Amino acid sequence: MKRTEIASLGEFGLIDHLTKNIELKNTSSEKGVGDDAAVLSYANKKTLVTTDLLLEGIHFDLMYVPLKHLGYKSAVVNFSDIYAMNGQPKQITVSLGISKRFSVEDLELFYEGLSLACQEYGVDLVGGDTSSSLTGMAISVTCIGEGEEGKIVYRNGAKETDLICISGDLGAAFMGLQLLEREKAVYSGETDFQPDFTGKEYLLERQLKPEARKDIVKFLSEEGIVPTSMIDVSDGLSSELKHICKQSKVGCHIYEERIPIDYQTAMMAEQFNMNVSTVALNGGEDYELLFTVPLYLHDKVSKIKGVHVIGHITKEGLGLVMETRDGTEIELKAQGWDSIGEEK
Numbered sequence: 404m405k406r407t408e409i410a411s412l413g414e415f416g417l418i419d420h421l422t423k424n425i426e427l428k429n430t431s432s433e434k435g436v437g438d439d440a441a442v443l444s445y446a447n448k449k450t451l452v453t454t455d456l457l458l459e460g461i462h463f464d465l466m467y468v469p470l471k472h473l474g475y476k477s478a479v480v481n482f483s484d485i486y487a488m489n490g491q492p493k494q495i496t497v498s499l500g501i502s503k504r505f506s507v508e509d510l511e512l513f514y515e516g517l518s519l520a521c522q523e524y525g526v527d528l529v530g531g532d533t534s535s536s537l538t539g540m541a542i543s544v545t546c547i548g549e550g551e552e553g554k555i556v557y558r559n560g561a562k563e564t565d566l567i568c569i570s571g572d573l574g575a576a577f578m579g580l581q582l583l584e585r586e587k588a589v590y591s592g593e594t595d596f597q598p599d600f601t602g603k604e605y606l607l608e609r610q611l612k613p614e615a616r617k618d619i620v621k622f623l624s625e626e627g628i629v630p631t632s633m634i635d636v637s638d639g640l641s642s643e644l645k646h647i648c649k650q651s652k653v654g655c656h657i658y659e660e661r662i663p664i665d666y667q668t669a670m671m672a673e674q675f676n677m678n679v680s681t682v683a684l685n686g687g688e689d690y691e692l693l694f695t696v697p698l699y700l701h702d703k704v705s706k707i708k709g710v711h712v713i714g715h716i717t718k719e720g721l722g723l724v725m726e727t728r729d730g731t732e733i734e735l736k737a738q739g740w741d742s743i744g745e746e747k
């Protein structure tokens with residue numbers, strides 16, 4: 404494969420090269436790449452801003468993450484945060500720290516992924532920066548979006564008796580990561596990393612090419628529903644419920660049997676000897692939307708395809724409770740990402 408050294412283009416040449424095909428789609432993007440700053444116009448809207456830093460070796464492993472997928476995911480996880488505010492992502496800026504290990508062709512792949520995500524979600528890439536780094540790759544993405552006055556949804560609006568809803572299914576991205584890590588360990592030392600993932604495609608897709616739930620935000624708006632609180636699931640259901648309950652000053656009661664889990668996730672968890680509910684509660688990187696709505700919206704919200712009602716909001720003093728399949732009530736703990744392996 405052709406390898407062009409980044410130095411042969413220089414910093415400005417590189418940015419020109421990577422951004423030459425960008426066409427602005429949104430009216431709020433007045434000026435994109437090419438001047439000292441981008442110019443955005445959010446006349447009658449609220450502006451939402453979110454940012455994310457991804458470091459090689461901490462947040463991603465290029466041993467099994469293709470650069471195109473990495474570009475796609477870097478953008479999508481930021482869009483997800485804007486949707487979690489009931490907003491629409493409109494612009495991103497992308498900054499990269501890149502070591503000599505990477506060629507112009509590598510960055511082209513990364514930008515292909517970025518551009519694909521921008522195209523699919525109607526977002527403009529309006530700026531960024533590149534710099535050489537001593538080791539590895541660092542990616543910083545900032546996403547700007549719009550929200551309507553009165554319709555922005557925070558984490559702090561959940562009320563007692565509200566229904567707790569989740570889109571899609573949980574735990575698949577985490578099992579995808581476990582699978583990739585296992586294969587990496589098996590193949591360590593071998594130059595050709597070509598494991599067989601037949602029948603596990605969904606898990607890999609959820610880990611490597613996640614999607615943000617633009618569709619759910621659209622359905623909610625079409626149904627005239629403004630959730631009382633909302634958050635995207637990046638660290639795991641338990642942790643996100645904790646954020647909502649803490650900020651809304653409420654408790655919650657969810658039912659284990661109602662947590663949506665895909666068949667491949669359940670199969671893989673069994674193979675790994677992991678409790679599938681623990682995986683769904685604590686895995687993370689699902690980028691599903693967790694939200695609450697008033698009780699009277701039960702019929703309306705359960706009609707939305709891919710949305711599951713998993714429980715309800717309670718009084719603050721009652722804590723965070725999950726009722727297990729055999730009817731036992733246990734306290735939910737946010738385990739986070741790292742400790743799940745040690746869990747029984």
Ligand SMILES: [Mg+2]
Binds near residue numbers: 634
């Ligand atoms: Mg978030």
